[in-house]
Amino acid sequence: MSGVRITKRMASKLPTTFKSIIYSNHNLEDCSSVLSLQNYQPKQNLSKSIVVRTLAFPINPSDINQLQGVYPSLPDKTYDYSTSEPSAIAGNEGVFEVISLPENKSSSFKIGDWVIPIRSNQGTWSNYRLFDRDNELVKVNGLDIYTAATVGVNGCTAYQLVNDYIKDWNPKENDWLVQNAGTSGVSKFVTQIAKAKGINSLSVIRDRDNFEEVAKTLEEKFGATKVISESQNYDKEFNKTILPKFLGPNPNIKLALNSVGGKSSGAIARKLQRDGLMLTYGGMSKQPVTLPTSLHIFKGLTSKGFWITDNVKRNPESKIEAVHEFVKLYTNGDIISPKDEIIPLTWDVKKFTDEQVLDLVKDGINSTGKKKLVVLNWD
Amino acid sequence: MSGVRITKRMASKLPTTFKSIIYSNHNLEDCSSVLSLQNYQPKQNLSKSIVVRTLAFPINPSDINQLQGVYPSLPDKTYDYSTSEPSAIAGNEGVFEVISLPENKSSSFKIGDWVIPIRSNQGTWSNYRLFDRDNELVKVNGLDIYTAATVGVNGCTAYQLVNDYIKDWNPKENDWLVQNAGTSGVSKFVTQIAKAKGINSLSVIRDRDNFEEVAKTLEEKFGATKVISESQNYDKEFNKTILPKFLGPNPNIKLALNSVGGKSSGAIARKLQRDGLMLTYGGMSKQPVTLPTSLHIFKGLTSKGFWITDNVKRNPESKIEAVHEFVKLYTNGDIISPKDEIIPLTWDVKKFTDEQVLDLVKDGINSTGKKKLVVLNWD
DSSP: OOOSOOOGGGGGGOOSSEEEEEESSOOSSOGGGGEEEEEEOOSSOGGGSEEEEEEEEEEOHHHHHHHHTOOSOOOOOBSTTSOSSOBEEOOSOOEEEEEEOOTTSOOSOOTTOEEEESSSSSOOSBSEEEESOGGGEEEOTTSOHHHHHHIIIIIHHHHHHHHSSOOOOOGGGTEEEEESSTTSHHHHHHHHHHHHHTOEEEEEEOOOTTHHHHHHHHHHTSOOSEEEEHHHHHOHHIIIIIHHHHHOSSOEEEEEEESSOHHHHHHHHHTSOTTOEEEEOOOTTOOOEEEOHHHHHHHOOEEEEOOHHHHHHHOHHHHHHHHHHHHHHHHTTOSOOGGGGEEEEEEETTTOOHHHHHHHHHHHHHOOSSEEEEEEEOO | OOOSOOOGGGGGGOOSSEEEEEESSOOSSOGGGGEEEEEEOOSSOGGGSEEEEEEEEEEOHHHHHHHHTOOSOOOOOBSTTSOSSOBEEOOSOOEEEEEEOOTTSOOSOOTTOEEEESSSSSOOSBSEEEESOGGGEEEOTTSOHHHHTTIIIIIHHHHHHHHSSOOOOOGGGTEEEEESSTTSHHHHHHHHHHHHHTOEEEEEEOOOTTHHHHHHHHHHTSOOSEEEEHHHHHOHHIIIIIHHHHHOSSOEEEEEEESSOHHHHHHHHHTSOTTOEEEEOOOTTOOOEEEOHHHHHHHOOEEEEOOHHHHHHHOHHHHHHHHHHHHHHHHTTOSOOGGGGEEEEEEETTTOOHHHHHHHHHHHHHOOSSEEEEEEEOO
16 A cells, blocks of 8 residues: 655655645535645745655545535635635545655654644645644554544544543443444444443444344444344333343443434433433434433433544644554454445556546545545555 | 411420321322321420421422322332321422420521421421421521522522533623523523623513513513513524624623423524533423534533432532522512412411311312412411
């Protein structure tokens, strides 16, 4: 994947022209129409910068929402890319390889390190990028490219959801979390992180013909303690008579993770013990979070939101910690690469015309199904 | 109202027989059918007890829910009242007058003090009650009987809602709270307590023919800063163009108080600033709390419940503080007696037969409209 390693002595061969996918405007109906491919000479002095080349970047729903103009976090638009209108580079997530470090300055990075940006809105849909300071990047050496390119959003989201809100997890006391959308990328990470901590997970998935097969995979491959269907999730009789058998004696369901909303959110909230916490980090059903009043008043439920972008903005250290811990879990064999849930689209750096690059990304935006990852082939 | 004051020397004339409205069972359909009137000799030694006579007790919805068997907090049933089955005295709130104190023991109370029970489930539907220790009661001298009989639930709820969750209220910075059910007893207390603290309040009330008149009363008499209707509460255009004019420049809406649920809860939550808090303490619409997912994720909304019963159980001191502060506000002229929202039912202690007492209470339970307060006439 990475090709010939570039050493520090090769800094004289650094690129003079960068190629980035940029936008100046937004379009709700046809967001890919706002994109163009820009070739430009960066204004910064490369010898004073951390120069990275991009190995891969995902096309995330939040990237698309930014192009549509409906996302509450947007990069500043600038004239940095030799455009006539203020522009921003698209993309928030991606994995880079360090190819040059500032001269006459110590750094915590080495040539060849794999890194990801700490903050969002840095612009990742580009062949090369420049960073000024070490504290804009975090190392992800040891991850495969699929994991590295998605650890910043999905990986960190899952890590923080499990670790940063419940401080008194006790693996000896039958502690549980419950989550809906149990087949999502984040949910699978959650399941594996929970298992590594000794926390049980109850995952709710949509009803489907091959329910047994999907449930078996989640339980056996991803370590979900138990998988149930949405219809079971709502079913009073099931919750009263069958679920308790799955949970065992005196279960402590401390945390509910909601990325669906509507009826599903109310049903997982109902499973929480007294003074439980529900964190909402998505709303796939497009229905509002719906909570029986009695859960709030008589069971002490707290319902909060989770947004990795905002968490990192408030506390960048929390992302560095999450990435480090995630890498440890991965190298320890506790996390499976999400590669089966990703469709790679190859950007052949040496051969592709600008038009081909743009078409590749637009196709990625406009096709449905699994997550698309644009992988740059530098050979 | 209080008749002849009984002095300590009159302790020899203490009652030997107590009269209490009790229940052993529950009935969801006809809850008043489970009540009976019991005459009994208390087992405790009166000379070692705090003896109080009841001045008034309200018939609260939670009292009715207890008789129905659908309330999550219930008193223990005992044989203390000479019954053949374990029984409990009905009622959770009420104001008493101290008529005798334990011999040879110091007390923070004096004969003639007006007091209310600190905890719920003490049983208040009775002519006399006994308490063992000073810390089961709190003084409410200075309140009129309507305020005294309702300060324990409505008064303390309103006080804690305003004071115990937002610690950085700043009257100089255009701080606001928003609440629905703006005509309720609790909401009127909230409005007055907020005003005394210099906090602005936006009260949402149901649409009605005499909206202007009701709004004017809430604003001019109870000090609501602004009153709007539920249809305005939901209306996007209103919220965008008209509401900002009511709120003034840079409003800080820090707290939403929800006792309605459904659409109304979502609409008041939307008005909150970033990282705002919604407290739910009732669900009049019988609809669940309904929160747009984006409020949780992108605006940092926290949604919690409020239950005075549980707060006091966890921290009895919090009720003592709330009552003391409420009495100060009342004596300072900041709180209007809720007497206009209460229908008093008189229990003529000297004249009523047991049957008449029971009928009076049953009528109070079964009639709708304003809150019923059973007032004991001891003359």
